Amino acid sequence: MNATQWINFITQLQTYALKYSNSSIPTIYGLDSVHGAVYIYGAAYFPHNTGMAATFNTTLAELAGRITARDTSSAGIPWTFGPVLGIGIHPLWPRIYETFGEDPMVASEFGRAMIRGMQNFTGTMKTAPYATHAQPRQDGDPFLPMAACAKHYFGYSDPKSGKDRTPAWIPHRFMLRYFLPSFAAAFEEGVATVMINSGEVSGTPMHASREYLHDLLRDQIQWEGMAVTDWQDVEKLHFYHHIAATQGDAVNISVYAGIDMSMVPSDYSFPQLLLQLVQSGIVSEERIDESVTRILALKTILGLFANPLPDPKNPNIKLIGSPADRAVSLEAARESVTLLKNDGSLPLRDLHSVLVVGPAGNSLTAQNGGWSIHWGGAVSDKEFPFGTTILGGLRKLLPQNVSVTYSEGCDFSTCSNLTAVVSAARSVSAVIIAVGEAPESETAGDTNDLALSPSQQQLIEALVVLAPRVKVVVVLVEPRPRLLPASISNVSGLLMAYLPSSEGGQAIAEILLGVTNPSGRLPLTYPQFSGDVGVPYYHKFSEVDATQPLFEFGYGLSYTSFAYSALTVQPSTMRMSDTLSISVTVQNTGSVVGKESVLLFLTDLFASITPEVKMLKRFTKVSLAPGEKQLVQFSLVSSDLSFIGLQDTPVVEAGAFTLTVGSLAANFTLVKN
Numbered sequence: 001m002n003a004t005q006w007i008n009f010i011t012q013l014q015t016y017a018l019k020y021s022n023s024s025i026p027t028i029y030g031l032d033s034v035h036g037a038v039y040i041y042g043a044a045y046f047p048h049n050t051g052m053a054a055t056f057n058t059t060l061a062e063l064a065g066r067i068t069a070r071d072t073s074s075a076g077i078p079w080t081f082g083p084v085l086g087i088g089i090h091p092l093w094p095r096i097y098e099t100f101g102e103d104p105m106v107a108s109e110f111g112r113a114m115i116r117g118m119q120n121f122t123g124t125m126k127t128a129p130y131a132t133h134a135q136p137r138q139d140g141d142p143f144l145p146m147a148a149c150a151k152h153y154f155g156y157s158d159p160k161s162g163k164d165r166t167p168a169w170i171p172h173r174f175m176l177r178y179f180l181p182s183f184a185a186a187f188e189e190g191v192a193t194v195m196i197n198s199g200e201v202s203g204t205p206m207h208a209s210r211e212y213l214h215d216l217l218r219d220q221i222q223w224e225g226m227a228v229t230d231w232q233d234v235e236k237l238h239f240y241h242h243i244a245a246t247q248g249d250a251v252n253i254s255v256y257a258g259i260d261m262s263m264v265p266s267d268y269s270f271p272q273l274l275l276q277l278v279q280s281g282i283v284s285e286e287r288i289d290e291s292v293t294r295i296l297a298l299k300t301i302l303g304l305f306a307n308p309l310p311d312p313k314n315p316n317i318k319l320i321g322s323p324a325d326r327a328v329s330l331e332a333a334r335e336s337v338t339l340l341k342n343d344g345s346l347p348l349r350d351l352h353s354v355l356v357v358g359p360a361g362n363s364l365t366a367q368n369g370g371w372s373i374h375w376g377g378a379v380s381d382k383e384f385p386f387g388t389t390i391l392g393g394l395r396k397l398l399p400q401n402v403s404v405t406y407s408e409g410c411d412f413s414t415c416s417n418l419t420a421v422v423s424a425a426r427s428v429s430a431v432i433i434a435v436g437e438a439p440e441s442e443t444a445g446d447t448n449d450l451a452l453s454p455s456q457q458q459l460i461e462a463l464v465v466l467a468p469r470v471k472v473v474v475v476l477v478e479p480r481p482r483l484l485p486a487s488i489s490n491v492s493g494l495l496m497a498y499l500p501s502s503e504g505g506q507a508i509a510e511i512l513l514g515v516t517n518p519s520g521r522l523p524l525t526y527p528q529f530s531g532d533v534g535v536p537y538y539h540k541f542s543e544v545d546a547t548q549p550l551f552e553f554g555y556g557l558s559y560t561s562f563a564y565s566a567l568t569v570q571p572s573t574m575r576m577s578d579t580l581s582i583s584v585t586v587q588n589t590g591s592v593v594g595k596e597s598v599l600l601f602l603t604d605l606f607a608s609i610t611p612e613v614k615m616l617k618r619f620t621k622v623s624l625a626p627g628e629k630q631l632v633q634f635s636l637v638s639s640d641l642s643f644i645g646l647q648d649t650p651v652v653e654a655g656a657f658t659l660t661v662g663s664l665a666a667n668f669t670l671v672k673n
Contacts, residue, residue: 002041003317006075007310014308026308028299030079030149034098034371035501036064036329037071037320042385044071044325044502045368047336048479049084049110051498053100053523054556055335056597057621058113063328065117065148071320073120073144076310078302081149081195083114085182088524090534092162094445097369097479097499099157100182101523102536102553105616107182111150115189118148144316145302150186151195152230153217154179155206158534159199164443165240168201173609175201175212177644178538187223192298194223196259198230205241207233213258226294228261229254234270248273255283260291321385326503333507335595338496338520339557345430345471345492347514347559353403353428354394357421358459359411360477361434362391369479369499370441377439387502390434390475393509403428410455412438422462430492431463431470432512436477450530451483464490475508481526484550496522514559519595519621521556525549538612554599554616560590560626564662575673576652580636584661588624595623598632602641603658608651609643614660641670 001009010029017027035052037043046052046064055061065083072080087107088099100107155175159166170179183194196213197206206212207229217223237243237250244250251273254262262270277283299305319325339346348354360366364387365378373383381387388396391406398404409421425431435456437445451457464472464487473493476482477500488494495518497508510516527533528550535543537553567584574580588594600618604611618634638652645651654670 001039003071003075003320004312006040006077007312010076011309018308025296026299026304028079028302028304029077030081031072031077032082032371032375033068033072033080034082034084035499036068037075038372040071040075040320042321044321044329045372046329047332047501047504048097048369048371048499049100050088050097050479050523051336051500052332053106053110054338054496054498054520055332055621056106056521056599056619057335058109060328060332060335061110061113062117064332065114066120067117067325067328069118069120069146069148070144070316073146074314074316074320078145078304079147079149079193080118081151082118083111083148083150084152085111085150085186086152086154086157087178087182089158089536090162091481091524091527092447092450092533093157093159094164094440094447094480095157095442096524098371102525103523103538103616104178104181106523106619108185109619111182111186112189115148115150115186115191118146119190119192120144120146144314147192147298147302149193149195149228150183150191152197153194153206153227154183154197154212155201156197156199162534163446165198167203168199170201172202173644173648176648184221187221187225191225192301193226193228195228195230196233198233198236200241205237205243207259208237208241208243208253208257210257218258224294226260226298227258229259229263231263232265234259234262235264248277252277252282255287255291260294326386329501330503330506333500333504334510334516336498336500336520337507337511337518338522338555339493339511339518340496340526340551340555341491341494342557343468343492345468346473346512348430348471348473348512349514351398351402351429353405354398354430354432355421355425355428356391356394356404356406356432356434357409357425357463358434358456359408359438360390360436360475361408361432362389362406364389364502364505365439366436366477367500367504368502369437369439370445372439376441376444384502388505388509390432390505390508393505393507394432394512396506397509397513397515410459412453413455415455415458418459418462421459425463425466425470428470431466431472432475433460433463433472434475434477435459437479437482440479445479450480450527450533452485457485460485460491461487464488467492473512477504481524483527483530496520496526517559517592517594518556519558519597521554521597521599522551523553525553526551526555538615540610541613542610544613554597556597558590558594558596560588560592560594562594562596562624562662563587563589564664567659567661567664567666569659569666569668572668574638574668574670576638576670577673578638580668582634582636582659582661584632584664585629586622586624586632587629588626591626593623593625595621597621598661600634601660602636603660604641604643605656605658607643607653607655608646611643638670
């Protein structure tokens with residue numbers, strides 16, 4: 001539906017609710033606007049979150065969040081179910097593309113940026129029955145309130161089996177060390193709502209965990225926003241998790257744990273059963289008041305009491321899908337695409353003909369993946385109002401005397417005209433093989449095999465033998481890092497495009513031809529073997545020889561070169577009350593303009609809990625002309641050196657530490673005051 005159709009729908013829904021409900025309280029409606037306002041026809045889509053994280057540019061995430069919120073609220077919908085803040089560790093997990101990758105710091109900073117963009121009001125959630133209206137931000141657009149939703153709190157993203165909504169076995173210490181920080185950052189940023197993890201952690205469904213929903217979230221963190229369940233997850237305590245003998249027990253367990261609102265698709269059993277529990281004295285009215293207060297506060301801040309009906313004439317409607325919005329999407333795609341291999345063939349030069357093959361070579365559907373037009377992704381490219389495929393991008397950029405043709409060769413599951421494709425490829429300058437996955441969402445994306453599909457492996461192996469006489473470049477348009485055939489080592493070039501959205505084909509073509517210099521970095525570990533998955537870069541020292549990824553977290557090539565020098569760390573002996581100052585000089589030593597993500601890693605050499613080999617502590621991105629230098633500065637305080645100790649609380653221990661930036665390393669010592 002377009003914005004006007006959504007407004008008509010919301011108006012009908014709200015009018016009916018206000019007229020026939022037993023109160024004058026307006027309803028609240030939310031949408032999964034997870035990489036743009038994906039259910040509002042004509043809106044700009046952005047790279048899915050793994051691609052966004054690959055930019056290492058949080059400014060782009062904030063802009064994407066702002067546009068997403070404006071488009072969604074323009075359609076009369078003041079609540080979006082995003083961003084996803086779980087860390088994506090297990091590559092089998094079908095929702096890994098919705099995460100900002102495996103690193104807690106990256107997920108935290110991109111989550112903060114997205115929330116700043118989405119929540120176009122100032123101030124924080126307050127649990128007062130009649131919360132003061134938030135004030136609009138002064139940033140140009142007419143004010144339409146929007147609430148973000150940090151999801152899925154927490155531990156959902158690392159199921160032991162790799163299958164969606166299956167058990168995660170995560171020790172409490174690891175929950176606090178790795179999985180909580182991105183949510184804690186969102187709470188600090190003032191996120192209005194949180195959605196609860198649909199799965200279970202160490203035997204307890206999160207919807208039943210008072211330890212995490214109340215003791216940690218409310219008592220320790222003291223977050224004041226509203227907690228909503230995921231789809232039908234109260235009922236699932238009965239028929240899926242089997243911890244509640246009846247649906248009434250499921251309601252009681254979840255309310256006691258700390259949920260405020262139940263998301264149920266097609267029935268009113270939750271409020272009916274809850275009323276019975278209150279009437280029988282099992283659930284107190286005081287407990288109901290807690291949740292009602294949070295829900296009323298949210299609706300008040302969003303202006304639903306003052307203006308329950310959306311404005312069909314609001315000026316933001318005409319901005320949906322504007323050239324400016326699409327330009328932000330294109331820039332995000334440009335900065336996300338990650339160059340993984342280059343034998344010198346890229347950027348492509350002196351071309352007389354190019355052949356594009358593979359199921360993702362001419363497919364907006366593949367570029368956008370799941371949560372696009374529909375929950376499971378678009379059915380066909382005809383559903384998208386605009387966009388550029390890889391084929392379309394090459395045709396747009398190359399001169400007319402260069403032939404650019406397309407032959408699929410193989411789809412995601414079968415090969416049809418492979419012999420003809422190989423024959424045609426023998427006479428061209430370059431072959432672009434675009435492979436990946438068909439769109440999927442949630443459990444529908446579960447797989448028993450992380451390897452790239454046999455048909456696509458066959459396509460690569462049939463064409464790679466033509467290199468180096470023909471330049472053979474593989475482009476991965478994939479929601480998760482699929483295992484690649486051994487022959488991938490013989491390709492001329494390899495690009496990771498993630499799910500780059502409708503503008504992604506343009507960005508990929510620009511990078512292939514050198515119009516844009518690639519600057520993306522992997523936000524996750526790319527595995528090499530089926531038995532070596534789910535081991536993040538911040539593994540323990542005892543795992544150093546146990547994991548051999550194909551590409552490491554933070555890896556990414558450029559068409560230029562960068563040199564790091566003059567790494568300084570002051571003071572070399574740091575007291576607990578000191579601020580550690582770090583500086584390093586970065587220079588573009590190549591011949592073209594380039595962007596470089598500068599990543600600062602910390603290693604705690606010895607600790608009472610086994611330390612990681614390294615963890616990212618800060619990052620920034622710089623753009624440098626050929627020969628240009630820039631001094632990059634970071635600072636750390638003692639809390640940045642903390643870990644979860646023996647008593648499951650944050651501790652900072654004196655000792656020796658190492659900082660690394662690029663190929664440089666510097667040591668310092670932390671001492672007690």
